Amino acid sequence: MALIDIYVPDIGDFAEVTVIELLVKPGDSIAADQSLITVESDKASMEIPSSHAGVVQELKVKFGDTVSKGSLLLTLDAAGQGAAAAAAAAPMPADSLMPNQLLALTDQALSATKIEAKVMPAAVPVVAPAAASFDATADMDCDLLVLGAGPGGYSAAFRAADLGLKVVIVERYATLGGVCLNVGCIPSKALLHVAAVMDEVSHMADLGVDYGAPVVNIDKLRGHKEKVIGKLTGGLAAMAKMRKVIVVRGYGAFVGPNHVEVEETTGTAQEKTGNKKVVAFKNAIIAAGSQAVRLPFMPEDPRVVDSTGALALKEVPKRMLILGGGIIGLEMGTVYSTLGARLDVVEMLDGLMQGADRDLVNIWQKMNAKRFDNIMLKTKTVGAEATPEGIKVTFAAAEEGGTCPEPQTYDLVLQAVGRSPNGKKIAADKAGVAVTDRGFINVDIQMRTTVPHIFAIGDIVGQPMLAHKAVHEAHVAAEVIAGELQGNKELAAAAFNARVIPSVAYTDPEVAWVGLTEDQAKAQGIKVKKGLFPWAASGRAIANGRDEGVTKLLFDDSPHAGSDGHAGRGHGKILGGAMVGTHAGDMIGEVALAIEMGADALDIGKTIHPHPTLGESIGMAAEVAHGSCTDVPPVRK
Numbered sequence: 127m128a129l130i131d132i133y134v135p136d137i138g139d140f141a142e143v144t145v146i147e148l149l150v151k152p153g154d155s156i157a158a159d160q161s162l163i164t165v166e167s168d169k170a171s172m173e174i175p176s177s178h179a180g181v182v183q184e185l186k187v188k189f190g191d192t193v194s195k196g197s198l199l200l201t202l203d204a205a206g207q208g209a210a211a212a213a214a215a216a217p218m219p220a221d222s223l224m225p226n227q228l229l230a231l232t233d234q235a236l237s238a239t240k241i242e243a244k245v246m247p248a249a250v251p252v253v254a255p256a257a258a259s260f261d262a263t264a265d266m267d268c269d270l271l272v273l274g275a276g277p278g279g280y281s282a283a284f285r286a287a288d289l290g291l292k293v294v295i296v297e298r299y300a301t302l303g304g305v306c307l308n309v310g311c312i313p314s315k316a317l318l319h320v321a322a323v324m325d326e327v328s329h330m331a332d333l334g335v336d337y338g339a340p341v342v343n344i345d346k347l348r349g350h351k352e353k354v355i356g357k358l359t360g361g362l363a364a365m366a367k368m369r370k371v372i373v374v375r376g377y378g379a380f381v382g383p384n385h386v387e388v389e390e391t392t393g394t395a396q397e398k399t400g401n402k403k404v405v406a407f408k409n410a411i412i413a414a415g416s417q418a419v420r421l422p423f424m425p426e427d428p429r430v431v432d433s434t435g436a437l438a439l440k441e442v443p444k445r446m447l448i449l450g451g452g453i454i455g456l457e458m459g460t461v462y463s464t465l466g467a468r469l470d471v472v473e474m475l476d477g478l479m480q481g482a483d484r485d486l487v488n489i490w491q492k493m494n495a496k497r498f499d500n501i502m503l504k505t506k507t508v509g510a511e512a513t514p515e516g517i518k519v520t521f522a523a524a525e526e527g528g529t530c531p532e533p534q535t536y537d538l539v540l541q542a543v544g545r546s547p548n549g550k551k552i553a554a555d556k557a558g559v560a561v562t563d564r565g566f567i568n569v570d571i572q573m574r575t576t577v578p579h580i581f582a583i584g585d586i587v588g589q590p591m592l593a594h595k596a597v598h599e600a601h602v603a604a605e606v607i608a609g610e611l612q613g614n615k616e617l618a619a620a621a622f623n624a625r626v627i628p629s630v631a632y633t634d635p636e637v638a639w640v641g642l643t644e645d646q647a648k649a650q651g652i653k654v655k656k657g658l659f660p661w662a663a664s665g666r667a668i669a670n671g672r673d674e675g676v677t678k679l680l681f682d683d684s685p686h687a688g689s690d691g692h693a694g695r696g697h698g699k700i701l702g703g704a705m706v707g708t709h710a711g712d713m714i715g716e717v718a719l720a721i722e723m724g725a726d727a728l729d730i731g732k733t734i735h736p737h738p739t740l741g742e743s744i745g746m747a748a749e750v751a752h753g754s755c756t757d758v759p760p761v762r763k
């Protein structure tokens with residue numbers, strides 16, 4: 127037996143990162159380069175691979191620990207794997223790792239003429255498996271098979287059909303639209319809209335119009351949400367028909383590099399009929415999405431739900447625990463609290479809504495303090511038990527300084543600790559497509575997998591798991607495929623070259639951000655000029671009785687870049703922007719456009735925004751950066 131210690135390698139700027147997943151356990155035989163744990167910082171998540179092959183003896187880290195370069199991960203019996211080499215147990219070089227999500231924009235990146243890869247899917251290079259051979263007859267064939275009909279899948283299918291391809295979509299559920307339309311973006315926003323109106327109406331009493339206490343008919347409310355979903359998914363089915371896209375209902379899995387076998391499903395869930403169909407394809411796009419992560423120690427109990435269960439809106443609990451302080455949990459918490467639930471939230475990291483600047487999140491938190499009984503930060507959930515009174519949950523401090531509250535009992539526990547990709551569930555290996563240990567599929571900027579005629583898009587290729595990212599990737603993949611099949615060089619050269627992907631928390635107030643954040647600028651030592659416009663100076667926000675918001679724009683102020691005479695010493699172009707306030711999500715697109723166009727503070731400030739609007743705050747934030755805003759007090763000289 128040659129016992130060796132495996133340490134965290136050099137992971138670049140990632141220090142003190144949190145272990146969010148253990149991918150191996152004692153007794154597991156692992157290969158060199160196999161992923162051992164997943165860690166997450168405020169910027170990205172990444173898998174840490176093993177430097178050696180062997181059998182895992184003892185794990186030295188646990189869920190929620192923080193690790194840095196050199197932290198001991200586990201002991202490995204490397205017998206038979208080259209004990210001499212093992213003795214060195216050298217950390218892996220930094221360049222063998224890539225974060226899953228690199229949304230940080232540097233000024234160098236922005237000024238570069240080449241595309242910047244903002245979306246880096248898999249952390250660990252994966253060896254492509256040998257494809258299986260399949261020579262049975264197919265039931266149907268097509269130019270393009272799309273596996274999964276979420277925003278990625280249906281957008282890819284429709285774009286490809288519009289470009290003249292014969293397209294088949296395989297989807298296991300009865301409706302098109304995937305997570306987003308059926309159990310994600312759309313139903314959550316339907317309920318959030320109702321919650322926002324209820325909150326607004328109750329606020330009216332302060333302004334002299336009192337409608338009294340609301341009476342909620344939960345069945346009717348659920349019916350409204352279902353109607354919204356039905357309208358959109360029905361619309362998709364009609365559009366598929368108009369485009370002659372063939373929808374095959376069933377569970378698809380690869381059986382070879384050019385064939386998918388579909389096990390037919392029926393009903394509203396995924397009941398299998400036993401019938402099978404084989405579809406032959408020239409090209410395929412994998413758009414099989416992701417699913418909610420379930421903590422292994424949570425009991426099987428109807429009072430423990432994921433976001434899909436929460437959206438089912440069976441009843442309103444008195445006490446609700448949100449596990450995980452991310453956007454999805456906080457959005458659902460907003461709905462339930464407006465309907466009457468008291469909220470607790472537990473988060474391992476030191477703040478809610480990670481990724482957004484703290485100054486903005488603090489404004490949201492202050493406005494929402496009344497919804498929460500307890501906000502437990504740097505705290506982890508370590509156990510849960512189903513009791514007649516409710517779900518009894520126990521906590522522990524996630525790190526020094528974290529809280530360790532007494533166990534609490536809840537009527538509803540929402541698990542919102544993240545989503546994991548479905549890459550392991552589609553027999554991708556039979557097609558020769560490499561999948562990481564976590565289930566992500568590596569792609570290049572044309573969305574191509576390790577198999578040249580098979581592409582992947584959406585949640586399955588990496589963070590950020592957002593519908594608008596999936597749709598853009600979908601169009602790229604469809605265009606590349608159509609271009610290659612039809613000899614159209616322009617289409618075939620399509621690539622995912624968006625500089626930034628906006629994020630929005632549709633809470634009340636909304637929090638929206640895009641590009642570089644101020645916290646990232648500080649952490650990365652990027653010098654920026656900030657234009658901050660407080661909505662307390664916005665006529666529209668005051669008229670609306672909602673002037674708590676701010677709009678913040680960040681412009682390049684780095685000393686190295688050639689000055690163009692505009693704002694700052696650097697090139698002065700906008701690097702990022704963020705807003706907290708009502709309708710922030712509807713306005714952040716303008717900031718994204720400004721970044722894509724390389725606008726500077728003058729470009730944005732001199733663009734005439736209509737008055738009085740909340741969008742005006744973007745122009746004014748640019749003027750603040752430029753020093754020409756007359757709606758805020760003069761700058762002290």
Ligand code: FAD
Nearest residue numbers: 274276278298304305306310311378415584585591592593
């Ligand atoms: P999915 O939407 O996951 O679709 C994948 C499809 O593939 C599914 O229909 C699935 O049934 C099907 N499938 C999988 N495997 C197979 C198989 N083997 N055979 C056949 N079919 C298969 N994003 C936003 O941008 N904005 C938001 O406001 C937002 N809100 C959200 C709220 C919630 C509660 C949740 C859970 C998510 C939210 N998201 C939001 C994220 C968004 O829903 C996803 O990023 C998006 O749906 C990903 O699209 P996709 O096409 O990659 O996959």
